[in-house]
Amino acid sequence: MPLSQKAVARCRRCRLLPAILLGLWAAVSNRHQPLAAVGMSPPTTPYSLPHRAVIWDVDGTLVESTSLGLRGTNAVLKKNGHPEITEAEYKDGTRFPTGERFGFHISGNPKDPAAPRLGKEFDDHYVQLVSLETAPLFPGLGELLRELRSRGVRFGAVSNACTAYVRAALAANDLSDLFECQLGADEVSAAKPAPDGLLKCCQAMGVEPADCAYIGDAPTDGLAAKAAGMRGIGVSWGSHSSDSLAPAFPELVKTVEELGKALLP
The missing domain is CATH 1.20.5 (Single alpha-helices involved in coiled-coils or other helix-helix interfaces)
Known part of the structure; x- marks a missing residue:
């Protein structure tokens, strides 16, 4: 059928x-x-990159503020009857927190009793002068920051300057929203080379130090990174030479391109 x-x-x-x-x-x-x-490629995530977070020093690492810092320093020194300093002397002093730096400049003693007062005067004056013109990003860093952020890497900033300056410098470069943690020496119990600021930043972001890198331009930055248990990368475009950085950092880069390769292998 x-x-x-x-x-x-x-x-x-x-x-x-x-x-x-x-x-x-x-x-x-x-x-x-x-x-x-x-037959498919995995997506790029923070976990496929070397670090979940990158913490940055500010002056000499993110922003070129040498002229601003020198001008502000000499204004305070002159007002208080001290000789003005050269750019080389200013750069040499940037290894100290602001108050100690003034002690170094006026007497060679970072613990000079007059140093804290001069440092406070400097902070009050310096922060008011911050702008895109006086504290611009080093060329190429804006693009690197955007690339890292697009891949899920998080950012913090820890400086031996005051917190108000850190926030002002990031805001001037339209970066405030990218940096979850913004700390200066006035908000930690001990400034760099102590690891306190880096560890406080990690805690604020909820990440482990071993999952972070710290980028800086001073020997104290490298020592702080080591003490915190995080990868330290020194940059030689700031205030200190490669020779002075080498003992403190296991890795040194000379250009933003080299830094990008270190962070985005």
């Missing part, structure tokens, strides 16, 4: 059923395989 058209269609569907079920089983199984095993 000839089959009806409906019966023929049912039989065809029955013959296709095993193939359909096999396809569904393969699709479900592949969900639990590495993407590379099924």
Whole structure:
């Protein structure tokens, strides 16, 4: 007896059923395989990069503020009857927190009793002068920051300057929203080379020090990174030479391009 058209269609569907079920089983199984095993590239995430977070020093690392710092320092020194200093002397002093730096400049003693007052005067004056013109990003860093952030890397900033300055410098470069943690020496129990600021920043962001890198331009930055248990990368475009940085940093870079390769291998 000839089959009806409906019966023929049912039989065809029955013959296709095993193939359909096999396809569904393969699709479900592949969900639990590495993407590379099924011919797909894995997405880029923070976990496929060396670090979940990068913490940055500010002056000499992120921003070129030498002229601003020198001008502010000499204004305070002159006002208080002390000789003005040269750019080289200013750069040499940047290894100290601001108050100690003034002690170094006026007497060679970072613990000079007059230093804290002069440092406070400097902070009050210096912060008011911050702008895109006086504290711009070093060339190429804006692009690197955006690339890192697009891949999920988080940012913090820790400086031996005051917190108000850190915030002003980031704001002037339209970076405030990118940096979850912004700390100066006035908000930590001990400034760099102590690790306190770096550890406080990690705690604020909820990341482990081992998952972070710290980028800086001074020997104290390298020592702080080591003490905090995080990767330290020194940059030689700031206030200190490669020779002075080498003992403190296991890694040194000379250009932003080299830094990008270190952070985005």
